[in-house]
Amino acid sequence: MQATGVGLGAVAGVPLLDGCGFGGQQDKGGSEADELSGSFDWKQYDGKTIKLLLNKHPYTDALKQHKAAFEKKTGITIQIDEFPEQNYFDKVTLELKSRQGNYDAFMLGAYMVWQYGPPGYLEDLGPWMENSAATHGGFDRDDFYPNLLDAGKWNFKNGSALGGGKSQWMLPWGFETNTVCYRKDVFDKLKVEPAATFDDLIELASTVAKKAPGAGFDGMYGISVRGTKEWATIHPGFMTMYARMGLKDFEVDGGELVAKVNTPEAVEFTDKWAKMVRDSGPKGWTSYTWYTASSDLGAGKAAMLFDADIAAYFQNEDTPAAGKLAWHPGPKGPDGSLATNMWIWSLAMNSSSKNKGPAWWFLQWATSKEHLLWAGTKAQHIDAVRKSVAESGGYRKRLSAATDFIDTFDQVIDQTKIQFTPQKNFFDATTSWAGALQQIYGGADAKSTLDKLAGSLDERVNA
Amino acid sequence: MGGQATRRGRLRPYVLAVPAVVVCAGILYPFFVGVGYTLFNFSDVNPQPSFVGLQNFADILGSGTFWHSAWVTSLYTIMATGIETVLGVGIALLLYRSTLVGRLLERVLIVPLMVAPIIAAIMWKLFLLPEIGWVRPIVATFGWQGYSGTDSPFWAFTWSVVVDVWLYTPFVAVIALAGLRSLPGSPFEAAAVDGAGWWFTFRRLTLPMLWPYILLAVIFRSMDCLKMFDIIYGLTTGGPGDATTTVQISAYLEAITYARYSRGMTFMIVLWAAVFAISFVLVRYLSKVQRRAAEV
Numbered sequence: 177m178q179a180t181g182v183g184l185g186a187v188a189g190v191p192l193l194d195g196c197g198f199g200g201q202q203d204k205g206g207s208e209a210d211e212l213s214g215s216f217d218w219k220q221y222d223g224k225t226i227k228l229l230l231n232k233h234p235y236t237d238a239l240k241q242h243k244a245a246f247e248k249k250t251g252i253t254i255q256i257d258e259f260p261e262q263n264y265f266d267k268v269t270l271e272l273k274s275r276q277g278n279y280d281a282f283m284l285g286a287y288m289v290w291q292y293g294p295p296g297y298l299e300d301l302g303p304w305m306e307n308s309a310a311t312h313g314g315f316d317r318d319d320f321y322p323n324l325l326d327a328g329k330w331n332f333k334n335g336s337a338l339g340g341g342k343s344q345w346m347l348p349w350g351f352e353t354n355t356v357c358y359r360k361d362v363f364d365k366l367k368v369e370p371a372a373t374f375d376d377l378i379e380l381a382s383t384v385a386k387k388a389p390g391a392g393f394d395g396m397y398g399i400s401v402r403g404t405k406e407w408a409t410i411h412p413g414f415m416t417m418y419a420r421m422g423l424k425d426f427e428v429d430g431g432e433l434v435a436k437v438n439t440p441e442a443v444e445f446t447d448k449w450a451k452m453v454r455d456s457g458p459k460g461w462t463s464y465t466w467y468t469a470s471s472d473l474g475a476g477k478a479a480m481l482f483d484a485d486i487a488a489y490f491q492n493e494d495t496p497a498a499g500k501l502a503w504h505p506g507p508k509g510p511d512g513s514l515a516t517n518m519w520i521w522s523l524a525m526n527s528s529s530k531n532k533g534p535a536w537w538f539l540q541w542a543t544s545k546e547h548l549l550w551a552g553t554k555a556q557h558i559d560a561v562r563k564s565v566a567e568s569g570g571y572r573k574r575l576s577a578a579t580d581f582i583d584t585f586d587q588v589i590d591q592t593k594i595q596f597t598p599q600k601n602f603f604d605a606t607t608s609w610a611g612a613l614q615q616i617y618g619g620a621d622a623k624s625t626l627d628k629l630a631g632s633l634d635e636r637v638n639a
Numbered sequence: 640m641g642g643q644a645t646r647r648g649r650l651r652p653y654v655l656a657v658p659a660v661v662v663c664a665g666i667l668y669p670f671f672v673g674v675g676y677t678l679f680n681f682s683d684v685n686p687q688p689s690f691v692g693l694q695n696f697a698d699i700l701g702s703g704t705f706w707h708s709a710w711v712t713s714l715y716t717i718m719a720t721g722i723e724t725v726l727g728v729g730i731a732l733l734l735y736r737s738t739l740v741g742r743l744l745e746r747v748l749i750v751p752l753m754v755a756p757i758i759a760a761i762m763w764k765l766f767l768l769p770e771i772g773w774v775r776p777i778v779a780t781f782g783w784q785g786y787s788g789t790d791s792p793f794w795a796f797t798w799s800v801v802v803d804v805w806l807y808t809p810f811v812a813v814i815a816l817a818g819l820r821s822l823p824g825s826p827f828e829a830a831a832v833d834g835a836g837w838w839f840t841f842r843r844l845t846l847p848m849l850w851p852y853i854l855l856a857v858i859f860r861s862m863d864c865l866k867m868f869d870i871i872y873g874l875t876t877g878g879p880g881d882a883t884t885t886v887q888i889s890a891y892l893e894a895i896t897y898a899r900y901s902r903g904m905t906f907m908i909v910l911w912a913a914v915f916a917i918s919f920v921l922v923r924y925l926s927k928v929q930r931r932a933a934e935v
Contacts, residue, residue, distance in 0.1 A: 266895055291898055295686040405878035406896075459769030460788030462795070462879045468768070477770050600684045604897040614879035618791055639684070 207303035208532045212310045221534040222251030228538075229257050229271060229282040231264045234490065235350045235521055236283075238555030239542065245550075246541050252534045262465075272297040277528035280535035284524050286327040286338070286594050287407065289345045290602050292524075294332045299525035301328075301344040304536045315540055319562045323593040324348035327520055334599040334637070335428035346522035347543045348561040350486075353516050353592045354416040355584050356506040357473060357488030358480045359497060365391050370504035374417055377482075377507045378448060381456035384479040393476065398456030400478035403464040405614055407606035411596070412466070413482030413506075414449060414613070415517040419595040420509035421445050425605070426597040426637070433599055433637045435630035437609060438623070446613065447622035454617055462614050473497060482506060484519060485585065486558055492578055502579035505587045516588045517595040520561075559585065601637040608633065676904035683898035695905040704881075704889060705906070712885040712910075715796070715871070716864035719803040723860055726804065727811025728853060732841075734812070735819045745816070748809045756806060760873025763802045764789075767874075792882030795875045799883055802870050807863070811856040818852030819845070851929045858921045865914050886910045 230236045326339030328346040371377035381398030388396040402409045426433040472478040474491030551557030553570045560566040612629040616622045681688035699705045734741045766772045767788045789795040868887040877884035894903025
């Protein structure tokens with residue numbers, strides 16, 4: 177009787193869910209890319225229109241400025257819908273789940289592949305890249321930094337390393353390493369140097385917070401980092417320093433993820449981080465997003481920012497701090513590690529797109545040397561995901577105006593990669609982690625808070 | 640012919656009811672789809688859902704997360720509704736005797752009501768940010784140097800209530816003012832002739848007769864507070880930690896951020912059941928109060 181009920185429920189329920197556009201993965205088999213043959217032609221989709229869902233970002237601004245070149249080259253028209261980052265991913269999530277294919281391509285990061293990939297929302301770009309009829313001769317995939325390209329490859333198995341398999345779920349478009357940006361004039365006046373170790377950083381932030389206001393930098397605090405209850409608080413400075421200290425978020429044991437956020441070393445690090453922010457960070461830290469954290473640096477309220485190198489770069493123009501900023505890799509780990517977590521703004525194709533051909537034409541153009549070099553030298557599209565662009569004279573000349581930016585980039589790039597363990601419940605884990613960090617910042621005991629977090633994570637991420 | 644007319648007459652009520660049935664179905668369909676979600680283990684991690692019966696309800700009702708968020712939701716509802724009711728009725732009493740200033744204030748009063756809750760939350764978030772907002776300098780003049788916005792659980796919760804009160808006290812005031820203006824004049828004239836004082840008149844006449852209006856406002860506000868999302872999420876994202884994580888925010892995190900649709904919908908259905916039960920009790924009480932007020 178019970179089995180009959182279960183069966184009837186399943187039979188009745190799945191169509192109900194499917195009917196609402198929330199069905200499971202629709203494996204249609206094969207790829208539309210395989211239908212293309214002959215030689216590549218930029219004008220193959222002349223007259224078509226594609227719709228893009230993009231985050232409001234300098235990379236998007238650069239694309240908007242340069243899109244006429246693509247439209248002229250291909251005859252494909254681009255329509256762009258832009259949303260601020262606060263609600264961009266909600267929009268993408270709901271759009272993909274609807275499976276309506278209203279947008280053909282969109283921006284995302286590697287972590288989103290871990291969520292959007294398993295249900296089949298993303299088109300595998302591998303077959304498109306493999307087909308010479310679909311990809312122009314100058315695409316040159318080896319020109320991308322390998323870690324960036326690998327971040328778009330995952331086999332959807334919790335704990336499995338990135339880069340495996342042939343599937344390519346996204347193409348890198350722009351990215352961010354996480355480094356320390358500081359006010360050179362403040363450091364010079366206070367006669368202090370960038371920190372070599374994490375303990376030095378804590379000390380330095382405290383010293384600056386105490387001395388800067390008396391040295392003519394009224395209201396300046398020591399170090400700015402993000403603090404809201406979301407994944408974005410964990411991934412920049414915090415995860416970078418965490419990884420440099422040799423710490424892990426999870427380990428795989430017998431196919432199960434085991435949280436390592438409460439090891440004695442992780443507890444000590446987290447407690448120190450929270451204390452550093454409490455003593456030398458901004459008041460109202462739990463409201464701090466990348467925008468508030470970086471704009472405090474630009475406004476002259478913060479002496480240091482441990483966050484995306486480009487977040488600080490955008491503060492180096494038209495702000496009170498413009499021209500006074502300098503970059504540094506940040507503290508090394510005990511073993512000299514400069515392991516750095518990264519964020520990649522990538523482009524992916526909606527698997528429900530009805531214009532996959534034109535969308536792929538756009539993706540390969542937007543990630544091409546042609547566009548990226550233009551965008552990196554004429555607009556604000558940095559860091560470059562292609563080595564040829566990053567090493568080009570024009571690009572380096574432009575960035576050399578920012579003190580030590582290139583030198584810092586060169587120092588960390590080889591150790592810059594996704595430092596998180598790939599897993600499908602990433603957003604749950606990191607949101608909870610940020611919540612625990614906020615509690616410790618508020619005075620909660622680090623060990624018991626992280627023990628509780630680890631216990632609940634073990635249960636949830638393996639569910 | 641006559642038979643046809645009779646048949647048409649019999650069918651007419653059903654035909655006329657069709658639009659209403661369609662509208663009701665349109666309202667109820669999404670609800671039942673939502674209920675359907677709760678019976679499956681549907682999430683992005685598990686895109687092929689299977690029937691799990693009431694397992695989601697058992698999981699959620701057995702979790703500390705739910706009971707913590709239920710506690711936060713209840714406290715928020717009681718605090719916000721209580722303060723708004725007292726302030727709203729107080730403002731209505733002040734504005735009742737309309738002077739030119741009073742009439743002007745009436746217009747100013749409804750300004751917050753024109754602001755969308757999420758906009759209000761973002762606006763207040765900017766006000767409250769210690770580094771750039773204007774609240775810190777003001778409280779500093781009163782000697783409070785340790786102000787840190789919504790950093791502590793207590794202040795995150797308190798400021799969330801403050802924003803709700805700022806936004807919705809005018810709503811209560813407008814309803815109470817409408818109620819005051821609809822009260823019959825003769826009992827008050829009689830009380831004045833008998834020499835009754837303000838407090839006696841308020842306690843024995845105004846309040847009992849105004850009570851149905853106040854209760855109406857309480858019902859609307861408490862239902863809204865139980866479902867509150869925009870203000871709290873916009874202001875604190877449910878933090879710090881889980882200090883301001885209401886049932887709605889838990890549902891949002893489950894359904895949108897964590898892509899566990901069935902669990903998110905289960906949170907919502909449990910909340911719906913709670914709101915329905917509380918509203919049912921309050922509405923029945925309202926009927927009683929209305930009857931009693933008519934007897935005053």
